[in-house]
Amino acid sequence: MxxxxxxxxxxxxxxxxxxxxxxxxxxxxxxxxxxxxxxxxxxxxxxxxxxxxxxxxxxxxxxxxxxxxxxxxxxxxxxxxxxxxxxxxxxxxxxxxxxxxxxxxxxxxxxxxxxxxxxxxxxxxxxxxxxxxxxxxPPQQALRRDAARAGDDLWVSGSLGDARLALAGYRHEFSEDQAVNAEELAVAAPRMHAPTPRVALGLALRGIAHAAIDISDGLAGDLGHILTRSRVGATLDVDALPPGPALQQRDLHLRRRFTLSGGDDYELCFTAPVRQRDAVYKAAQAAGTPVTRIGSIDAAAGLRLLDAAGEPLQDTPDSFDHFRS
Amino acid sequence: MxxxxxxxxxxxxxxxxxxxxxxxxxxxxxxxxxxxxxxxxxxxxxxxxxxxxxxxxxxxxxxxxxxxxxxxxxxxxxxxxxxxxxxxxxxxxxxxxxxxxxxxxxxxxxxxxxxxxxxxxxxxxxxxxxxxxxxxxPPQQALRRDAARAGDDLWVSGSLGDARLALAGYRHEFSEDQAVNAEELAVAAPRMHAPTPRVALGLALRGIAHAAIDISDGLAGDLGHILTRSRVGATLDVDALPPGPALQQRDLHLRRRFTLSGGDDYELCFTAPVRQRDAVYKAAQAAGTPVTRIGSIDAAAGLRLLDAAGEPLQDTPDSFDHFRS
Structure with missing residues (x-):
């Protein structure tokens, strides 16, 4: 030995x-x-x-x-x-x-x-x-959790939920007719095992974005940290959340659940002023990482979840929490 | 929860x-x-x-x-x-x-x-x-393991072996007539549970000492890292090693064994030029930490262990090693 x-x-x-x-x-x-x-x-x-x-x-x-x-x-x-x-x-x-x-x-x-x-x-x-x-x-350029401002756009990089879908497959969470099949797993598993840290995007967003966080415990929960520390709220267009290519094929309920609170995504959730919308898209292009606008920051506390029709969602999935699960 | x-x-x-x-x-x-x-x-x-x-x-x-x-x-x-x-x-x-x-x-x-x-x-x-x-x-002032020079004095701070004696007590390593008693344990246990990091001494030795290491795995083994990285050897006066107040009362064999390779001492072993001898004692006094001269650095590789009469010791206790023990 x-x-x-x-x-x-x-x-x-x-x-x-x-x-x-x-x-x-x-x-x-x-x-x-x-x-x-x-x-x-x-x-x-x-x-x-x-x-x-x-x-x-x-x-x-x-x-x-x-x-x-x-x-x-x-x-x-x-x-x-x-x-x-x-x-x-x-x-x-x-x-x-x-x-x-x-x-x-x-x-x-x-x-x-x-x-x-x-x-x-x-x-x-x-x-x-x-x-x-x-x-x-550089001093003053870090993307902090406490820097979101009311009126900011809310953004997310890449796609969400495929890591969680792979985990569901490994855990046999679904009934037999809904089981994660080999083809889905082949697409989803790399997102769980080999996430790509969005370093280039983070660097490109310096001076453009206000607040940022990486999504490790699920978007809803991690966004919650930005809201708490920035003393703001947010409205989230749940059906605008970009599902991963495997999750994309699943039903609306699972798409919502796993994009909102799947965990292990390692995408960036960030806020930026509305006037920086073009600059965000250019930064994303330079970094080779797609981004999606998914809502906005509000002065009123709390997280409001809306569906594609702009109607409030009923269920609000909790963030994955290491000591609660 | x-x-x-x-x-x-x-x-x-x-x-x-x-x-x-x-x-x-x-x-x-x-x-x-x-x-x-x-x-x-x-x-x-x-x-x-x-x-x-x-x-x-x-x-x-x-x-x-x-x-x-x-x-x-x-x-x-x-x-x-x-x-x-x-x-x-x-x-x-x-x-x-x-x-x-x-x-x-x-x-x-x-x-x-x-x-x-x-x-x-x-x-x-x-x-x-x-x-x-x-x-x-400050740049160039760090006490590195690779900075020992042939002719340097070899020093150790504080005392050695009491942490190891406490461990022997907890583990019931000795026969009944040699067992670590409550009085010994009361003296030795704090050395195991609550070591004092020699921060003040380390700072005081800047510009005076050449090489230094902290003793976590036993003096002989940790000194070995200095010797290897500095490409030198050393002669160690084993009976000059300062035993802790509890170990002090034990027989010569155990004193040698636990001061040489006890582990968990968290004292500093360091080398300094002979001309810095007074400066070392003054630094130690300023830091409120006693130091003992325990040997010298040689050009020839290897660690030579001598007893109080200057005769070579036969047994050379191995360093405690997390994966070997």
Whole structure:
């Protein structure tokens, strides 16, 4: 069996990138990093636990991708440029057959975003992956949750609900005649296993959008955080929410439920002034990420859900909450 | 039961300190931090798992202290000034009776060091605590593992082995006539449960010491990291190692074993040029932390263990290693 130190050296130490901000990476008591002068650091931590955030037998390469992707998604939601991350890893055992593809999947996404692994920790324990990610953003340009203003348009990137549909398939949630079939799963599963962090869109929205959040627990719940912190309300055109290509084929009720509160979407929900409508579309085009206008921010508190005819919806799906579910 | 968000708000959100570097703390996608101009950031992550790094029924207040202490110890070993940390927490259930004392113990130590909690994550899962800590250090002044030079004195702070003696007591490792008694445990246990990170000493050693490391896995093993990375060797006066007040009363063999490779000491092992001997003692006095000279750095690779008579020791205890033990 590999020792802890051999393990770190073999799978996670790499020579520093030529343009690295890191004076010292994996292998000392601390990493040393020199932030770019005048920039703010955006910092986020996420912990993923086997059996809760992923299946214990999940493919290690896609798991490695996903763990970093959900952290990069937090940077995207701030409009921050990824620069580095730390990885703390508890493993039942140090197996090369797991560690090699896990580190490969994670470091491939890291390289794609120029995000350097600068340190971390490994220990024996129930499979748990904890990442802290660092990004840079110019002062006053971060997309904060508390920056929505009454009258803003409400937007969402990409599409919603396919990750949740894949989960329903794995869990056999539906009756036999409604079961998620292999074809649907082939379309929906990548959204669950290998989300694309919307980093380019977040950067393109600097100076255009007001507030932003990434959708990890379901649109309705995550939008709720913007509303609470900005002390505003919103009106949401539920039938304008863009379902994923697999969910698209399902009935209206399921489309509404999974786009509103599916979870694991890792799209951006953001607000922007009406006068920035063209600028938002241009930013989205530059970032190669479609966006959809889904409602507006109101001065009156609360979230109002309307159907395609503009009539209020009756049911208001709760946000997925790790300790309530 | 508390929801995830109520839980975070109740126990871990506080108003920012008046001198905070943090523009935005707990409650957005990311924290925003403005590093002091011209400083390097020292960053370290540690993950502590119930049943491995602490007993599952550990007192939550001392556990909160210890989790942050071991991270601050890494900053101390770099000579970095603590500024902030993130906390990722997996919990089997969100119980106020556990969270209240845990956060109190952690935040009390944080306040002592002006180290602000700026973000994190909570989730349901096997009790696991993952902290990433941030400190500042002027460029070129960090105490790195690769900076030891042949001829340097070798030093250690405080005392060694009492944490390991307490563990032996809890585990009933000794035969009945050698068992750790209540009196010994009362002296030794605080060293295991509530280590004091040597932050003040690390800061005082800037510009004086060459290399430093904090002793978490046992002196011999951790010193080995300095030797490997500095491409040097060392001669260690084993009987000069300062045993803790409880271990002090034990026989020579146990004193050697637990001071050399006990683990969980969280003292600093460091090297400094011979001409800095007085400066080291003055730094130690200013920091209020005793230091002991325990050997010297050699050009020849390897670790040579000598007894009080200058004769080579036969047994060379291995470093405690999380995946080997």
């Amino acid at each position: 590999l020792s802890e130190f051999e393990l770190i050296a073999r799978y996670f130490s790499r020579p520093p990138a030529p343009d690295s901000r890191t004076a010292l990476g994996v292998g000392d008591d601390c990493a040393l990093m020199t932030p770019a002068p005048g920039m703010q650091l955006a910092i986020s931590s996420d912990m993923l636990v086997a059996g809760r955030h992923f299946f214990p037998d999940a493919d290690p390469a896609t798991l490695g991708h996903k763990c970093l992707a959900v952290n990069l998604s937090d940077l995207a939601a701030m409009g921050a440029q990824p620069i580095a991350f730390t990885l703390a890893l508890a493993l039942p055992e140090a197996r090369a057959e797991w560690l090699a593809p896990f580190s490969r999947g994670m470091l491939a996404l890291a390289d794609e975003h120029g995000c350097e692994l600068i340190g971390g920790d490994t220990t024996k324990g129930p499979l748990t992956i904890s990442i802290t990610v660092f990004g840079e953003v | 508390l929801s995830e968000f109520e839980l975070i708000a109740r126990y871990f959100s506080r108003p920012p300190a008046p001198d905070s570097r943090t523009a935005l703390g707990v409650g957005d996608d990311c924290a925003l931090m403005t590093p002091a101009p011209g400083m390097q950031l020292a960053i370290s992550s540690d993950m502590l798992v119930a049943g491995r790094h602490f007993f599952p029924d550990a007192d939550p207040a001392t556990l909160g202290h210890k989790c942050l202490a071991v991270n601050l110890s890494d900053l101390a070993a770099m000579g970095a000034q603590p500024i902030a940390f993130t906390l990722a927490l997996a919990l089997p259930e969100a119980r106020a009776e556990w969270l209240a004392p845990f956060s109190r113990g952690m935040l009390a130590l944080a306040d002592e060091h002006g180290c602000e909690l700026i973000g994190g994550d909570t989730t349901k899962g096997p009790l696991t605590i993952s902290i990433t800590v941030f400190g500042e250090v």
